[in-house]
Amino acid sequence: MMRQKLVLTHCFKGLFGFSSVICIFFLNVSRQNEEQRSLELSGHVGFDSLPCQLVNKLVARGFCFNILCVGETGIGKSTLMSTLFGRTFENEEASHYEEEVRLRSQTYDLQENTVKLKLTIVHTAGFGDQINNEESYKPILDHIDAQFEKYLEEELKIKRSLFNYDDPRIHVCLYFISPNGHSLKALDLITMKKLESKVNLIPVIGKADIISKNDLKNLKRNIMNELLSYGVQIYQFPTEDEDVAEINSSINNCFPFAVVGSTDDVKIGNRMVKGRMYPWGAVQVENEDHCDLVKLREMLLRVNMEDLREQTHSRHYELFRRCKLEEMGFKDTDPDSQSFSLQETYEAKRKELIRELQHKEESMRQMFVNKVKETEAELKEKEKELQERFEQLKRLHHEEKKSLEEKRRELEEEMNAFNRRKVAADTLMGQALQGCSQQPLKKDKDKKNFFSLPSACSLTSGRNLN
């Protein structure tokens, strides 16, 4: 054991920061094997170089680390990331006018000594900017689940390459709490409660330099009390490993970290440090009396990076995988039941899916039949309405025709009567003219008499009509 530790210590002499991940990984592996029976070998065989072989392989492949930063726009997420890693990460300017929470992720290839790190930083654009923040946590949970899903898909592939696979799963979530206010907001509590079972959650107070030390102390206390009373489980640095137990257990009492971010250099005495300059003095971000940035970096990158990766795999991903597989119909066998058979599970699931499909088909068919019936009924109704309208028009037409016939008949009768009167008048006039030619002397007198007769009047008017 001691020898392995020495080998590893030697291997990593001179490596700092995230390269220490590998050391912790191997110490954990060796500790798990401690309970096994050990035999003394008579001479040096050489398998004690196995950790080094593995380390070399891992170093050659490189590591992935994915950080999710959740917090309001402008709380200092991007600045803190740049401060933590000592380089400026170009980032899209955040806006307060996002319609919904949008997750933006960017990946960077970093290298420290011989250790390569693929770092992915995920930002939550628009978080806390909406009027209704009720659903703000959903896109974050969906993103975390989507990464687990991708990993599971890779695991379930026939041809899988997990060794070279760039792990997309979120290893840590830095939850930024606003320094304004006396404690957590409802949005913070709800979101943290939802995230606790999905990711390693570390609360931090952003822009901690804008409140006084006293206020900061009270804020930290209030936040911890509230997290405790609402049962929000935050990540605890592991204390099982004796090498890091002391530092980790002392830092476990420092939550939440009060951080200040800055990538600017300020002059303090005759040296340049990272900090924020104010008219009344400077805040040095790497000064432990000013803020907890150094503690956070120490815990996150130098001491517990591998534990964060491991917890993601063994706790959060395992939970997701279990639920997903159970949902798919897989289950572990009880000790008293038959042994687990993948074939049987597959068959059972297949049958279940076929049943579901048939059920869906049947309901769709029923829906189609109902729709056809409905349309048929509607068409029949329309046909009936049209028929009624037709009958009504037919009746109207008939009545109109009848009344016109009646009028025609009346007019014909009037015409006949008129013709009869006309004939009578013509006859009278003929007779009168005849009488005139026989008695010329009485002409004027008879003429007078004739014009006084009513039939003569009607004759005149009849002629005029014609």
Ligand code: GDP
């Ligand atoms: P993000 O939207 O959360 O990524 O916020 P940014 O990192 O872009 O920071 C928004 C503004 O706050 C910038 O002007 C930063 O200079 C400033 N800022 C960032 N961190 C701090 C901090 O710790 N203290 C103070 N006072 N300002 C900060």
